[in-house]
Amino acid sequence: MDYPNFAFDITRRDPASRARLGTLKTPHGTINTPNFIFCGTKAAIKNLSPKQMREAQSDIILGNTYHLMIQPGAELIEKMGGLHEFTQWDGPMMTDSGGYQIFAMGHGGVADEIKGRNRRDDKSLISITEEGAAFKNYRNGERLLLTAEKSIDIQRKLGADLIYQFDECTAYHVPREYTEGSMHRSHRWGDRSLAEFERGHDGKQALYGIVQGGVYEDLRTESCAWTRDKPFFGTAIGGCLGGSTEEFYEITGWCMPQIHPDRPVHLLGIGAIGDIFACVKMGIDTFDCVSPTRIARHGWALAKGVPGNRLNMRNAQFRENRSPLDEHSPLAASREFSKGYIHHLFKAEEMLGLQILAQHNVSVMNQLMREVRAAIATGTLDTLEKEWIVD
Amino acid sequence: MDYPNFAFDITRRDPASRARLGTLKTPHGTINTPNFIFCGTKAAIKNLSPKQMREAQSDIILGNTYHLMIQPGAELIEKMGGLHEFTQWDGPMMTDSGGYQIFAMGHGGVADEIKGRNRRDDKSLISITEEGAAFKNYRNGERLLLTAEKSIDIQRKLGADLIYQFDECTAYHVPREYTEGSMHRSHRWGDRSLAEFERGHDGKQALYGIVQGGVYEDLRTESCAWTRDKPFFGTAIGGCLGGSTEEFYEITGWCMPQIHPDRPVHLLGIGAIGDIFACVKMGIDTFDCVSPTRIARHGWALAKGVPGNRLNMRNAQFRENRSPLDEHSPLAASREFSKGYIHHLFKAEEMLGLQILAQHNVSVMNQLMREVRAAIATGTLDTLEKEWIVD
Numbered sequence: 001m002d003y004p005n006f007a008f009d010i011t012r013r014d015p016a017s018r019a020r021l022g023t024l025k026t027p028h029g030t031i032n033t034p035n036f037i038f039c040g041t042k043a044a045i046k047n048l049s050p051k052q053m054r055e056a057q058s059d060i061i062l063g064n065t066y067h068l069m070i071q072p073g074a075e076l077i078e079k080m081g082g083l084h085e086f087t088q089w090d091g092p093m094m095t096d097s098g099g100y101q102i103f104a105m106g107h108g109g110v111a112d113e114i115k116g117r118n119r120r121d122d123k124s125l126i127s128i129t130e131e132g133a134a135f136k137n138y139r140n141g142e143r144l145l146l147t148a149e150k151s152i153d154i155q156r157k158l159g160a161d162l163i164y165q166f167d168e169c170t171a172y173h174v175p176r177e178y179t180e181g182s183m184h185r186s187h188r189w190g191d192r193s194l195a196e197f198e199r200g201h202d203g204k205q206a207l208y209g210i211v212q213g214g215v216y217e218d219l220r221t222e223s224c225a226w227t228r229d230k231p232f233f234g235t236a237i238g239g240c241l242g243g244s245t246e247e248f249y250e251i252t253g254w255c256m257p258q259i260h261p262d263r264p265v266h267l268l269g270i271g272a273i274g275d276i277f278a279c280v281k282m283g284i285d286t287f288d289c290v291s292p293t294r295i296a297r298h299g300w301a302l303a304k305g306v307p308g309n310r311l312n313m314r315n316a317q318f319r320e321n322r323s324p325l326d327e328h329s330p331l332a333a334s335r336e337f338s339k340g341y342i343h344h345l346f347k348a349e350e351m352l353g354l355q356i357l358a359q360h361n362v363s364v365m366n367q368l369m370r371e372v373r374a375a376i377a378t379g380t381l382d383t384l385e386k387e388w389i390v391d
Numbered sequence: 392m393d394y395p396n397f398a399f400d401i402t403r404r405d406p407a408s409r410a411r412l413g414t415l416k417t418p419h420g421t422i423n424t425p426n427f428i429f430c431g432t433k434a435a436i437k438n439l440s441p442k443q444m445r446e447a448q449s450d451i452i453l454g455n456t457y458h459l460m461i462q463p464g465a466e467l468i469e470k471m472g473g474l475h476e477f478t479q480w481d482g483p484m485m486t487d488s489g490g491y492q493i494f495a496m497g498h499g500g501v502a503d504e505i506k507g508r509n510r511r512d513d514k515s516l517i518s519i520t521e522e523g524a525a526f527k528n529y530r531n532g533e534r535l536l537l538t539a540e541k542s543i544d545i546q547r548k549l550g551a552d553l554i555y556q557f558d559e560c561t562a563y564h565v566p567r568e569y570t571e572g573s574m575h576r577s578h579r580w581g582d583r584s585l586a587e588f589e590r591g592h593d594g595k596q597a598l599y600g601i602v603q604g605g606v607y608e609d610l611r612t613e614s615c616a617w618t619r620d621k622p623f624f625g626t627a628i629g630g631c632l633g634g635s636t637e638e639f640y641e642i643t644g645w646c647m648p649q650i651h652p653d654r655p656v657h658l659l660g661i662g663a664i665g666d667i668f669a670c671v672k673m674g675i676d677t678f679d680c681v682s683p684t685r686i687a688r689h690g691w692a693l694a695k696g697v698p699g700n701r702l703n704m705r706n707a708q709f710r711e712n713r714s715p716l717d718e719h720s721p722l723a724a725s726r727e728f729s730k731g732y733i734h735h736l737f738k739a740e741e742m743l744g745l746q747i748l749a750q751h752n753v754s755v756m757n758q759l760m761r762e763v764r765a766a767i768a769t770g771t772l773d774t775l776e777k778e779w780i781v782d
């Protein structure tokens with residue numbers, strides 16, 4: 001299978017690690033990697049317009065198949081001209097396969113952006129069969145079935161540049177037998193995803209395969225080989241990445257030398273700044289995470305070189321603070337509003353505060369990725385990491 | 392009293408009505424009148440940054456003394472460099488005296504932006520004496536006293552360009568005797584406001600007097616004469632404007648020929664599009680109202696030439712509508728997002744929807760005022776009114 005309108009070129013490799021610089025070309029533009037993909041779950045970045053995302057120097061955003069198939073529906077978005085036209089984001093875009101959310105909700109785990117609507121005792125997953133996953137529509141209780149073919153069909157209607165095979169994301173507590181069986185089923189779903197993708201392939205989209213295998217090294221090895229040998233454009237590291245940071249790095253470290261070396265690699269759902277440094281050094285090219293805009297809604301401002309890389313703007317220490325979030329930021333909002341004003345906006349429950357912090361946090365993540373790329377170019381990634389991460 | 396850094400020049404009068412074009416000069420810039428003043432009640436326009444207000448071509452905003460004295464407090468805002476520096480709005484700004492909200496809440500009436508926090512059975516007004524108004528802090532129950540001197544002192548600390556005398560806004564149901572006594576007390580408060588203003592006058596602010604007198608023509612006449620003879624920079628039509636639109640227009644119509652003819656005239660709290668046409672023709676120069684951003688939060692988009700001048704974007708009729716709110720708008724958000732997308736944002740409770748409609752509504756009000764000014768210049772106000780207001 002050819003991807004004539006896509007390309008991934010590795011332009012430089014870090015001699016001290018597996019980190020690499022690349023360019024990822026899509027029909028909606030070329031981005032430099034490593035890069036961060038912002039989550040526009042329900043066809044919108046929380047509190048930010050495409051214009052504000054551009055002001056914060058964002059390159060690429062992501063939509064969620066699970067949420068969009070439920071509301072407003074893939075057919076509607078197709079009628080409206082696709083996700084780019086619908087949202088007015090004209091840059092590169094990615095959609096996931098829908099699998100992650102179905103299973104995360106089904107297991108009663110973190111329910112991402114719909115947290116609060118779906119309680120742990122209200123599991124929505126009905127069953128997983130060879131055919132696909134049956135689940136309840138969280139809005140109206142209707143029974144829905146998502147299959148490999150359906151996931152690809154929905155993602156085609158949405159029209160993002162980079163799309164995903166359908167897969168099951170297994171939980172940490174399941175036995176090895178379950179993980180193994182699920183992985184093989186995800187591989188069969190991957191084959192069906194490829195077949196369905198190829199049937200409608202018009203060159204406008206490129207498909208990523210997903211490495212499964214949970215916490216088991218031999219299964220990860222098998223899944224890496226499977227993705228490597230299939231005509232995917234990119235590779236994602238998916239599934240359960242263990243119960244601790246150490247295990248997550250260990251599992252990712254197993255996979256990276258075994259996947260296809262020339263394809264772009266996406267790490268699903270990871271976005272903590274410390275994890276980004278660790279994973280860039282393992283060779284990850286793109287990341288996505290809801291956290292920059294989510295923590296903004298709780299009053300947290302991302303910051304370089306402070307413990308935890310964030311400041312709680314609700315804290316009374318900022319009440320009379322006349323300094324801005326970052327006087328050197330390229331983003332006007334980060335340079336111009338004082339911390340005291342942002343503190344006031346949160347205390348007074350003024351929605352402008354959410355918007356200012358969301359745009360600031362997006363800008364900080366983009367600044368981080370620009371600095372990471374510059375540090376790979378100059379071989380100074382460890383030095384940069386020490387500037388960002390402090391105790 | 393001189394206002395050396397302020398000026399109001401009437402540049403053209405409509406031969407067919409009392410409508411007039413003017414320029415209102417302040418230390419933070421000159422605005423053309425008639426114009427609309429947007430309410431940034433708690434030191435922020437709901438959902439919009441100063442940059443977004445400028446994109447929507449806004450000229451002037453207003454802050455509320457009552458809300459700001461409670462949160463974050465006038466002393467804090469003064470320490471932070473004043474309201475302009477605090478909010479990063481660098482254009483002309485107005486603050487009210489605090490009287491309106493104390494009395495509106497005291498009477499258990501509309502409580503503006505804090506609606507929902509303050510129920511009708513939770514009246515916050517404790518007493519009105521010659522000294523001032525005692526009321527409860529809605530955040531912590533603390534007893535506060537607002538006097539003419541305190542109101543001017545707070546407004547000086549806030550630092551808006553155009554500020555107000557302290558006054559009582561009487562309710563519709565009170566007897567004539569109460570209205571008359573209250574009006575005379577407001578006049579005495581006005582004298583005290585002028586004395587306090589003059590004591591600290593540094594040329595950076597200009598003071599408006601307020602016409603009271605409720606629904607009684609002879610009282611209005613007396614109050615017009617009182618404001619006219621005092622060294623205020625501007626005049627506001629305040630107090631109870633009756634129980635119907637007809638009565639409101641009648642009362643305003645009594646006042647306009649009797650107030651100082653050369654001073655700018657502000658109509659407090661009025662902002663419906665139909666009322667703006669009627670009142671511009673009576674000679675009003677500036678308006679303020681929370682409605683453009685408030686109705687945005689409920690999904691209403693302001694529109695020219697549609698019944699009621701607004702569209703409910705939550706309505707299912709917009710679900711598949713690919714047309715923008717206004718393809719000819721100077722505001723990108725109004726031209727670029729489809730009605731169907733905005734409908735989706737409201738159905739999906741995406742906060743971006745609030746932001747888009749708030750900016751759109753602000754832009755529409757500014758467009759209205761630009762068109763009103765152009766129509767006064769060309770003597771076509773009636774024609775313009777027919778374009779905006781339809782059954």
